[in-house]
Amino acid sequence: MLTSYLPVVLGLLILYSFVMGRRRIRVAADAQAVRPHSQFGYYGLYVALWCGLPALIVVLAWLMFGPVIVDAVVMSSLPDQVTAGLDSAKLGLLEAEIKAIAGGVVFGEPSAAVVAAAERLNSLRGISSTAMFVVVVCVALGAIAYSRRRVAPDFRARNKVERTTFWLMVLCSVIAIVTTVGIVLSLLFESFRFFQLVPFWEFLFGTTWDPQMPIRADQVAAEGAFGALPVLAGTVLISVIAMLVAIPVGLLTAIYLAEYAPGRVRASVKPVVEILAGIPTIVYGFFAVLTVAPWLRQMGAAIGLDVAPNSAMAAGAVMGIMIIPFISSLSDDALHAVPQSLRDGAAALGATRRETIIQVIFPAALPGIVGGILLAVSRAIGETMIVVMAAGLIANATANPFEAVTTVTVQIVTLLIGDTEFDSPKTLAAFALGLMLFVITLGLNLVALTVTKKYRERYE
């Protein structure tokens, strides 16, 4: 339990090193009666950075790789007769069992070897955390000892500190790239494993999606059919419904607010419309289930139409509502970017507002508006909670908005929710769907961002 004191100990060491560095340069400067190169604080910071950064790197590396190494040591120390003939999946199960026992959770009667392994795991974990504490503190102390010797009036502490913070900032901005790479790699890696079980083309062009049921007896993954087309069709249907709601309402809202509304109305209505964007999607999902879907069913029954309880219409319409402020605020920006001189030019020719808007402003703002709509489409395709709650689970390639359909995101969530083993095609299929979702939205986003950027440059 030494490790829980590590942040405190390290924090105190850093504080100490800062104070010590600052005092040291002050004393040295007084003794030599010279003005040091940098302000006193920079010398303190210099020592503190030396104390903190290497220690932090050691901690991070230890936390990342320590458990992996410990697990590997434990597994390799298992007697041969226990591990003989086990494939990787069974080994994984065994490892999970050992960890569960080590955590104090015992199911059934584990073999002596497993119990021994669990004890070894616990003791190794203890050793590892103690070792980490000792190593980290040693590293910090060593770094203090090294760096304090360099503190002298002619030492350029500010430049050193600034160079370090510069690279720290570079590191932080690279994290965005790392995140993207992480997304791509993790999706690719798991999808690759999936495509070893289910052929790529079958996934892309298969017309049956039923993760529970085999489509062919000889199928490698005799667990279900993984043809993504019907899932994609459901996604498209719901997104189309959403856009049919959101585009007219959002666009007309933007046009009214940007071109017609007096300043006072605009100032009060715009933020209220944007509240719609701040409402969490789960709230919309609940709204769809609680209010919109039953209402649609009643309406359908009244005119003799059979509406499924989780119809694409309900999910799509509510998703459309969610997207209204998205489209209205992006279109509003685009309309505002059109220079006033064009409005004046049209007005001076005797055009009415509507003629000015439709024939001059709108075409001029079109690239910006299209960019906004593409971003909205990308958001509709990637939207999860509304469809998880309000759309169906069964893949159904239909164009009837009153039937239940499922979407890519719904399938990802339902396949991964709860405890599932990580090797079954069901779980891996979720990553393949995730990859598909990522590629589609990435494409839409890139096009949209390029279009809007070009557009913004045109009128700047």
Added chain:
Amino acid sequence: MSEIESAMSTPPRTIGQELMSEEGARRVRRRYRADARFRAYGIIAICIALGVLAILVGTLVSSGYTAFVQTQVRVTVDLRDADIDPADVRAANWRGIATGAIESLFPDLPQSDARVMRDMVSQGAPFIIRDAVMDDPALIGTVFDIEIPASDRIDQLNKGAIDRDSPADHRVVTDQQIGLFDQLEAEGRISTPFNTALFTAADSRFPELAGLWGAIVGSFYALAVCLVLAFPIGIAAAIYLEEFAPKNRWTEMIEININNLAAVPSVVFGLLGLAVFLNVFGMPRSAPLVGGMTLALMTMPTIIIASRAALKAVPPSIREGALGVGASHQQAVLHHVLPLAMPGMLTGTIIGLAQALGETAPLLLIGMNAFITAAPDSMLSPSTALPTQIYIWADSPERGFVARTSAAILVLLGFLVCMNAIAIWLRSRLERRW
């Protein structure tokens, strides 16, 4: 200028004069009507948007407000004969004690109706009595009254959510239960106080006992992790990109990357968290720490974009002024630009955190939708968060959970309103216009 002369040969028709004619005036009126129609479409669109917002909030309030109060039954507990070891209060037969206390409410009913009687109050009654005695051991050997939440059905009956006049086979409470409820009410044993359990209890299978405390703590931990990670990293990245980065292909790529990340579906971040944090690094499932890390990756682009906008809004003259008196570039930024940009950065951060607070999908994928009946005691213990708790409750069939879901949503929206209000206040208070 022969061009001009040839043009002159056809006398110009003055459109203005034609418009003044009767025919022209009619045409102008038609154009104005089209304009008015177009304007009306805009107003209708706004009304639709605002109307839906009103319906949404109205539905939530009307279905959720009842969950803020809870029907309670005052039960008299007789511990004179109970066998309770003061050293080990927990071990006593609390189930039997509770059953006895409940049955004593209805002395007229035969023992065969024990089940009907038990169904009047929450099934958590034994634990509530036990906890009361553990808090106050002096109760042992005495007779005392205690408020116990009514069962979900009776709660709904009391709140009027169940129609007494509908046929008996259409409602979930029997005529007998209605009679018993009326009897209790006549005896003055029914009360409907503010539902403190909603804010102090964790999840439960029984709606009358379920509360949000566990979810609130879980969300708090996750947001704290998210803030600690995303805020410094996001701001450092923004400062680098806006103030120090050279304009080249590399930084342009980072910029495109960040803009794109801001638009990546949140469920994909969930997949990332699942594959990297849980599978590769072997972090615990359902832990707020992992939830917070996943949310941090999602929030970071928002913070970077907002912070860059805030930095961009600081006029270059400020930097030049600082550089002119001999400050280093970093000193100029740290001492002069950053303080001025801070309000904008904080606003962006709060808005990003508000988004993260409402985010559900990534948390579902890393298992923060587990059924957990105690608030998490650390960043690593399994927990739910507010939105995932809403998801769990929305999926539960019991009637009481519908109201609780709406109430939970109202609580969540309350937090969001507060966060946004802080952001707006910060902006108006600290932002400077140039």
Added chain:
Amino acid sequence: MNEATSHAGSVSVQHAHDVTGMPTKVHAREVTVHYGEKQALFGVSMDIPANSVTAFIGPSGCGKSTFLRCINRMNDTIDICSVGGRITIDEQDIYDPSLDVVQLRARVGMVFQKPNPFPKSIYDNIAYGPRIHGLVRSKSDLDGIVESSLKRAGLWKEVSDRLSEPATGMSGGQQQRLCIARAIAVSPEIILMDEPCSALDPISTAHIEELIDELRENFTIIIVTHNLQQAARVSQMTGFFHLGKLIEYADTGDVFQNPQHSMTEDYITGRFG
């Protein structure tokens, strides 16, 4: 000050008839403009003769553009702007509620400081006005209007072979002549020009000045300019504005050679402004 203004105004009104010998086209009396609380124009009165060029000069912010924008009611597009007094064109009150801006602006065209071609083809730019007013019956009718407008703006030779290309690709001078052609295409009676050459190079400016002189035959032209030489070159009548008041209004020769008002003299000789 007030007295001086009205005095200058009444003097110049008489001059107007004498010099150009043209009937009055625009007749303004005691025109005031407020932007919210702030008054931008104080009781401007003037008679502008038909088929001539009238120039408004004065330092920045003197109200000359504001007054120009009153003549085709462009100020209507600004919410907080209110106009008082009376302006008539051919004896018709343009602020009469029964007359609407669409009708008015078809009679009073305007060219702006910065060329503002619509992001459409050259052809569509010219055709826009006739189209919205719905007065073209056939494609050939429209072609005729486009051609004659471009010819009258002296642009036909340069662009006749690329009418379908976007107007935004033209040079600044061409764009401004296109805007003039676009105004002409509606065949207005009056063309207002708000510093039409301030964003152009000297050669383009010369082109436009030449054009203005030619257009005078068919249109009444009112031009706001910063450039005193330009006013002297192209206009017959000149009005000098200062701080929202019309200080002096007379025929151009008189204003430049024999100003009645010392402030005008100071401005013209370059002592302020």
